[in-house]
Amino acid sequence: MVTEYAMLVIDPARAAEFESAVAAAKPCFQAAEGCRSMKLERLAEDASRYRLCVVWDSIDHHMVLFRNSDNFQTWRKLVGGFFAAPPSVDHGVLVANYFG
Amino acid sequence: MVTEYAMLVIDPARAAEFESAVAAAKPCFQAAEGCRSMKLERLAEDASRYRLCVVWDSIDHHMVLFRNSDNFQTWRKLVGGFFAAPPSVDHGVLVANYFG
Numbered sequence: 001m002v003t004e005y006a007m008l009v010i011d012p013a014r015a016a017e018f019e020s021a022v023a024a025a026k027p028c029f030q031a032a033e034g035c036r037s038m039k040l041e042r043l044a045e046d047a048s049r050y051r052l053c054v055v056w057d058s059i060d061h062h063m064v065l066f067r068n069s070d071n072f073q074t075w076r077k078l079v080g081g082f083f084a085a086p087p088s089v090d091h092g093v094l095v096a097n098y099f100g
Numbered sequence: 101m102v103t104e105y106a107m108l109v110i111d112p113a114r115a116a117e118f119e120s121a122v123a124a125a126k127p128c129f130q131a132a133e134g135c136r137s138m139k140l141e142r143l144a145e146d147a148s149r150y151r152l153c154v155v156w157d158s159i160d161h162h163m164v165l166f167r168n169s170d171n172f173q174t175w176r177k178l179v180g181g182f183f184a185a186p187p188s189v190d191h192g193v194l195v196a197n198y199f200g
Contacts, residue, residue, distance in 0.1 A: 002144060005151075019195055026198040037200020041192030044102060044159055051105075051192050055200060059144055092141030092151050095119055098126040100137020100155060 001036065003092045004062050006052040009085040015047070018082040022052070025078045028071040029054060034061030048084065059091050101136065103192045104162050106152040109185040115147070118182040122152070125178045128171040129154060134161030148184065159191050 010018045022040050029038045034057035043049040056062045066072050110118045122140050129138045134157035143149040156162045166172050 003141065023196060023198065030199055037197075039197040039200075040195040041103065042195050044191040044193050046190075050195070090146075091144040093144050095140040095142050095150070096123060097137075097139040098123065099130055100139075 001094070002056055002059055002062075003094075004052075004054040004056060005090055005092060006054075007088040008050045008052060008079075008083060009048055009087075010050060010082050011084055012047040014082055015042075018050070018079065021078045021082065022050075025075045028075045028078075032061070032066050032069065032071050034058060034065065062091070101194070102156055102159055102162075103194075104152075104154040104156060105190055105192060106154075107188040108150040108152060108179075108183060109148055109187075110150060110182050111184055112147040114182055115142075118150075118179065121178045121182065122150075125175045128175045128178075132161070132166050132169065132171050134158060134165065162191070 019040070026038065029035045036055040036057065038052070038054045041051045041053065043051065054062070056066075119140070126138065129135050136155040136157065138152070138154045141151045141153065143151065154162070156166075
């Protein structure tokens with residue numbers, strides 16, 4: 001399993017509308033093959049930045065299967081218009097979960 | 101609760117040694133007031149980058165109490181020598197956990 005982190009830059013004036021759009025896109029991820037969880041965080045240091053965290057079975061489940069799916073098109077239709085900059089994406093591979 | 105994300109840049113040749121040092125520092129976090137969990141990930145896209153994810157009761161538990169504690173000094177003694185660049189740190193405030 002890998003965790004996708006997407007840093008999304010949004011006009012803070014549209015924050016509530018953006019958050020509703022992400023919530024509306026939940027089924028796109030829930031239906032995606034190999035998608036295990038999805039959460040959204042807002043950065044305490046910068047109200048214009050959100051971190052979308054999505055756990056996938058593999059990078060290919062995200063970057064190949066999902067990116068080429070109708071679910072991805074729907075996701076981008078719902079939220080793409082809010083992006084003030086291209087999303088910055090990486091994938092974290094767990095080294096260790098020490099506690100908690 | 102907030103999640104601290106620290107991006108740590110390490111010489112990949114010292115990766116195994118660095119990972120052991122982080123494991124050795126687990127008690128510093130486990131003993132810290134308001135610290136709920138701690139995990140380490142390595143970036144799939146860049147073997148020199150690790151993301152340390154630590155859940156705290158509040159930003160102050162991390163930035164005030166922990167940063168001024170002996171636990172922080174011990175943590176930095178254990179791992180600070182591995183940093184090839186100053187760590188970049190932010191805090192994510194949960195908007196929603198949609199599923200998973």
